[in-house]
Amino acid sequence: MNKVKATGIIFIIFVLPFISLFTMSLAMPMAHAQGTPVLDTMAKDFFCTCGCNYVLATCESQMTCDVAKSLKVELAGYISKGMNRDEIIDTMTGKYGNTMLATPRAEGFTLALWWYPAAGGIVGIIVIALVARRRSNVNWRIDPDEVLALNEEELLQQINIDKSSAETPVTKKYDDILKERLAGKKYDDMLKDKRKASKTKSKQAKEEE
Amino acid sequence: MDIGYSALAVALIASAISFVSFVLYLRKQDESQYGFARIALVIQTVLLTAAISLLLYYFLIHDFNVEYVALYSERSLSLEYTISALWGGASGSLLLWAWLLSLFMTAIALRERKDRLTGYALGILLTINIFFLSLLVTINNPFTRLTFTPFDGNGLNPLLVNPGMLFHPPTLFIGYAGFTIPFAFALAGLLAESELWIFRVRKWMIFSWLFLGFGIFLGGWWSYTVLGWGGYWAWDPVENSSLVPWLLATALLHSVMLQESRRAMKLWNVLLSIGTFATVILATFLTRSGLISSVHSFGESGIGPIFTAYLGIILAVSLGILAFKFDQVKSMNVFQSATGREASFLFNNLLFVVMGLTVVWGTLFPMINEAVTHSKMSVGPGFYSAIAPWIILSLAALMGVCIILRWGATSTDDLVRKLRFPLIAGVATLPVMYFLGFTNPASLTGFVVAVFAVALHVEDYLVDAKDYAGKTKVGFFRSMGHLILVRRRRYGGYIVHFSMIIIFIGLLGTNFYETTHSVTLQKDTPTTVGEYTFTFNGMTVTQDTTQTEYGVNLLVSDGSFKDQLTAKLTNSSKTESMIVHVGVLSLPFQDVYVIPDAVDQSSATVTINYNPLISFVWYGFAITFVGVLVCLLPRKIGGAKLEQG
Numbered sequence: 115m116n117k118v119k120a121t122g123i124i125f126i127i128f129v130l131p132f133i134s135l136f137t138m139s140l141a142m143p144m145a146h147a148q149g150t151p152v153l154d155t156m157a158k159d160f161f162c163t164c165g166c167n168y169v170l171a172t173c174e175s176q177m178t179c180d181v182a183k184s185l186k187v188e189l190a191g192y193i194s195k196g197m198n199r200d201e202i203i204d205t206m207t208g209k210y211g212n213t214m215l216a217t218p219r220a221e222g223f224t225l226a227l228w229w230y231p232a233a234g235g236i237v238g239i240i241v242i243a244l245v246a247r248r249r250s251n252v253n254w255r256i257d258p259d260e261v262l263a264l265n266e267e268e269l270l271q272q273i274n275i276d277k278s279s280a281e282t283p284v285t286k287k288y289d290d291i292l293k294e295r296l297a298g299k300k301y302d303d304m305l306k307d308k309r310k311a312s313k314t315k316s317k318q319a320k321e322e323e
Numbered sequence: 324m325d326i327g328y329s330a331l332a333v334a335l336i337a338s339a340i341s342f343v344s345f346v347l348y349l350r351k352q353d354e355s356q357y358g359f360a361r362i363a364l365v366i367q368t369v370l371l372t373a374a375i376s377l378l379l380y381y382f383l384i385h386d387f388n389v390e391y392v393a394l395y396s397e398r399s400l401s402l403e404y405t406i407s408a409l410w411g412g413a414s415g416s417l418l419l420w421a422w423l424l425s426l427f428m429t430a431i432a433l434r435e436r437k438d439r440l441t442g443y444a445l446g447i448l449l450t451i452n453i454f455f456l457s458l459l460v461t462i463n464n465p466f467t468r469l470t471f472t473p474f475d476g477n478g479l480n481p482l483l484v485n486p487g488m489l490f491h492p493p494t495l496f497i498g499y500a501g502f503t504i505p506f507a508f509a510l511a512g513l514l515a516e517s518e519l520w521i522f523r524v525r526k527w528m529i530f531s532w533l534f535l536g537f538g539i540f541l542g543g544w545w546s547y548t549v550l551g552w553g554g555y556w557a558w559d560p561v562e563n564s565s566l567v568p569w570l571l572a573t574a575l576l577h578s579v580m581l582q583e584s585r586r587a588m589k590l591w592n593v594l595l596s597i598g599t600f601a602t603v604i605l606a607t608f609l610t611r612s613g614l615i616s617s618v619h620s621f622g623e624s625g626i627g628p629i630f631t632a633y634l635g636i637i638l639a640v641s642l643g644i645l646a647f648k649f650d651q652v653k654s655m656n657v658f659q660s661a662t663g664r665e666a667s668f669l670f671n672n673l674l675f676v677v678m679g680l681t682v683v684w685g686t687l688f689p690m691i692n693e694a695v696t697h698s699k700m701s702v703g704p705g706f707y708s709a710i711a712p713w714i715i716l717s718l719a720a721l722m723g724v725c726i727i728l729r730w731g732a733t734s735t736d737d738l739v740r741k742l743r744f745p746l747i748a749g750v751a752t753l754p755v756m757y758f759l760g761f762t763n764p765a766s767l768t769g770f771v772v773a774v775f776a777v778a779l780h781v782e783d784y785l786v787d788a789k790d791y792a793g794k795t796k797v798g799f800f801r802s803m804g805h806l807i808l809v810r811r812r813r814y815g816g817y818i819v820h821f822s823m824i825i826i827f828i829g830l831l832g833t834n835f836y837e838t839t840h841s842v843t844l845q846k847d848t849p850t851t852v853g854e855y856t857f858t859f860n861g862m863t864v865t866q867d868t869t870q871t872e873y874g875v876n877l878l879v880s881d882g883s884f885k886d887q888l889t890a891k892l893t894n895s896s897k898t899e900s901m902i903v904h905v906g907v908l909s910l911p912f913q914d915v916y917v918i919p920d921a922v923d924q925s926s927a928t929v930t931i932n933y934n935p936l937i938s939f940v941w942y943g944f945a946i947t948f949v950g951v952l953v954c955l956l957p958r959k960i961g962g963a964k965l966e967q968g
Binding site: 158161167214222226227242 | 559661666677680681684688695699701702705709839
């Protein structure tokens with residue numbers, strides 16, 4: 115039951131920001147438009163046709179581009195006529211071609227562009243759910259922090275032990291290593307001790323066999 | 324034949340000999356072959372060092388008989404840009420890449436254990452360098468000589484003549500070259516049937532991750548301070564292509580921990596290693612092919628199709644090896660609970676990979692669309708700006724929550740106890756930020772998540788330090804320092820997390836609160852624009868043989884302070900284009916960013932941007948650097964400190 119509750123808490127922590135963000139972004143225009151006129155926002159919707167590959171807003175400021183300037187004047191004209199965003203996009207792409215539209219509309223084959231991230235996310239979540247269902251009670255081989263305290267031979271030894279054993283033994287906790295260090299034992303001596311101990315263990319196992 | 328070309332040709336032969344020797348070592352278990360292979364490898368590196376030094380020398384003495392030198396430098400170019408012209412074109416970049424890869428290989432050969440795993444890895448790395456060297460001695464020879472010697476060279480593209488050019492490409496290339504190592508070790512692990520690859524590759528991976536990240540950061544800084552369009556990231560295809568390997572490598576850095584400690588995600592780690600390297604090659608292809616419109620079109624060359632074929636070969640061979648050795652990547656079932664830290668690693672990987680694949684998809688979609696519908700289209704910043712905030716916000720929240728989760732499973736009591744204070748801190752942020760003027764609801768959500776995540780890290784650190792102090796009796800404050808050294812991997816990671824949250828706050832500020840004002844300023848007439856008053860103090864004109872520079876001198880004041888700011892317009896006589904040099908006044912919480920549009924003696928027309936919290940982006944990257952250094956600290960340093968304690 116505790117695990118269910120804990121899962122619930124995590125779910126809330128993850129989902130809460132999304133719900134709030136989503137609700138608020140529906141209620142209000144997106145933030146980069148805040149305090150700026152519509153022209154500035156629309157200047158980010160179209161690439162400049164001068165060949166620079168920047169959107170109008172960027173091209174105009176970086177290159178002091180005359181093409182970008184005149185296109186912005188044209189946009190301002192459409193806005194002052196009272197045309198809405200879709201009408202302006204239709205007019206501009208009709209005149210200059212689809213390649214100038216920086217934010218493609220979700221229609222026809224372009225739907226694949228917009229749905230891909232969501233599809234990827236959904237597939238990923240299904241995979242995670244499937245992986246996470248394969249529960250197990252396997253012990254830790256080692257804490258990732260502790261890996262730093264070991265050298266390759268020890269790791270190899272550990273891996274070999276893992277392979278030969280159904281129950282994965284947990285290695286010495288870092289706290290224990292710490293205590294031994296503080297007790298004045300040199301790190302290399304500790305490694306030697308560990309190696310000796312594992313050799314004795316394997317000898318004993320052989321003898322038992 | 325130029326001596327540099329000869330060096331490249333012999334380096335290619337040395338690489339081939341080294342490769343064959345490694346193969347013989349692996350087949351016959353002949354130790355002497357390993358030694359021979361290592362010598363050939365070092366010879367290859369020495370020759371490549373000689374070749375790149377020689378090319379640099381040709382640049383420095385203005386030997387315009389060398390075609391590459393004539394194409395990318397000129398006499399009037401200053402020393403630092405003459406040096407940077409080395410990587411101004413495709414041939415120089417390839418040579419730089421091959422040289423860096425040879426340095427990495429030599430370091431691995433000298434530092435890593437002499438065994439089959441390293442043997443396989445070096446063999447694979449050699450095949451990559453043989454590919455680069457083959458290009459250099461055939462179609463991309465940087466030492467090609469002209470039949471005549473021009474008096475002066477063509478010069479660098481004016482956009483490349485700035486400090487960003489000095490460091491941005493080399494750091495990116497270090498990252499790119501470095502990401503061949505996880506790829507090579509992953510395949511080597513399969514071939515040698517050794518799990519140790521995951522441990523051995525870690526330091527190389529972190530190092531490469533840092534440099535690629537640093538290269539991306541320098542690109543952003545260059546864009547912001549020099550290119551002058553007011554931003555640091557334009558979602559341009561070439562920018563995107565450098566981001567993708569970094570995203571996949573970040574996922575890999577996390578998922579390797581589960582293989583190290585729990586024998587999980589083995590297949591996934593190999594796939595991520597292959598994916599990271601494949602996207603590095605894809606990035607090179609996109610930069611050089613010219614197939615996709617990009618602001619980096621100065622990097623175009625004819626090697627795009629070759630890189631496409633190479634990408635295909637890499638994917639086919641590596642996935643073939645994976646299929647052949649599939650029994651090596653069977654993982655244990657280790658997930659005990661959805662509330663375990665392992666689960667958070669899965670979500671982390673999901674987010675990074677979805678982000679990476681989305682960027683690849685958006686970048687390649689114009690090509691795919693044209694192939695399917697036979698019509699042209701573009702995918703600009705709007706697409707990425709609609710997707711990225713969700714993923715970044717999720718990652719920020721996950722960064723916080725993951726550290727309070729225990730390996731295995733976490734109990735409700737534990738969660739409630741650890742979440743209490745961070746949640747209060749997060750919620751308390753809301754009114755504070757609101758009264759500071761950050762009123763946009765979406766950004767406020769971001770600030771709450773950011774503070775929540777930071778508070779979780781701080782809380783975990785303090786609790787850990789208290790625990791450590793109790794065990795070691797070294798005192799709380801000393802244990803705070805010791806702990807970072809003792810558990811440097813964890814705390815290095817936490818520092819990087821913290822830096823990412825700082826960057827996230829910077830992103831919130833610049834994306835939600837940037838304001839733009841276009842204004843014409845009359846000479847000596849103070850004009851208030853938003854929060855500050857600007858006075859145009861006149862125009863300065865500086866002229867030399869290649870360009871005329873018009874300086875727009877402004878006095879910025881707000882009653883409590885005054886500061887000078889100069890923005891420039893440069894007219895290049897060679898390209899007959901006007902280049903903008905922005906003026907930036909960096910204040911602690913905001914940049915005043917001035918883009919000159921037009922200027923004469925009596926007036927200046929400028930665009931003034933206020934960029935709040937932009938400095939957080941730069942500080943964040945600096946902190947990332949510290950975090951990675953902590954992760955990479957040699958073990959001895961921690962041990963020594965502890966013994967003193």
